[in-house]
Amino acid sequence: MSQRNPRLLLLIESPDLGGILKLALAEFELDLHAEPDSAADAFRRRTFDLAIVDLAFGGRPEGLGSIRDWRAAGADLPIIAISGLPKPSLGVESLDAGADDYLRKPFHHEELLVRIRKLLARGGRGADVRKAGGVLLGRSLFMFGGATVTPDLVVRFPDGAEERIRPKQHGILQMFAERAGGLVLKDELVKRVWGSDASDAGHSVNEYVSTLRRLFIRHKIDFNRHVASEPKAGWRIGAAATGAAGETEA
Secondary structure, three states, X not given: OOOOOOEEXXXXXXXXXXXXXXXXXOOOEEEXXXXXXXXXXXXXXXXXXXXXXXXOEOOEOOHHHHHXXXXXXXXXXXXXXXXXXXXXXXXXXXXXXXOOEEEEOOOOHHHHHHHHHHHHHHOOOOOOOEEEOOEEXXXXXXXXXXXXXXXXXXXXXXXXXXXXXXXXXXXXXXXXXXXXXXXXXXXXHHXXXXXXXXXXXXXXXXXXXXXXXXXXHHOOOOHXXXXXXXXXXXXXXXXXXXXXXXXXXX
8 A cells, every 4th residue: 555645734825825835745635724714623633744834814923823723732743834924033933833944935845845854754743643533632641630631532540440531522621631720711612622513512512521520520539629610601620630639739
């Protein structure tokens, strides 16, 4: 079986530039998007080897937000930022947002190809990032409520038991863990975990959280201590939610 061509995610507002890059990068499998939301949904649903983000949207560097969002969601793929905006600090800002490389327009297409090939050869930040059910699972374990959550969709409880969970339950716990000590807005969580299906999520997110609550309670963990409902907003996550079993807040 022949090896597939590397798959690249392109977030390019300009149809002209998008068309030029489709020709210049013909050796790759390309997924081209002109809107950040569309690219974010593709990023959530598929696995990519590298992304190219044009920072300029409507004359503003809105592409920086996409890079930050993808990194916050656990993306480990290499990202190349490009821009023709007259702002000298954009190179530093893009790298600070999480890009691996920056090219200022205009540039020679061969230079872009060389940089793509080098990043692909390097393997990015983590070539073994996994995705299931449209949810990025990452590569690392994380703690929540004294339990250990693995990228293999298993929760290991302090009582020694292990339980399998669904990808969306993993995504919910991951976001709760990231926001320990803060507020998780329902709309934000639904958008991240359900993506383009957010409009169809309905009360599903509440049902998923209720199922997680029952699961943790079954293993003698007071889920309500770590996750408190905020009416019409979302959930308030306790500061000790990501601590090991037995730890208490100071």
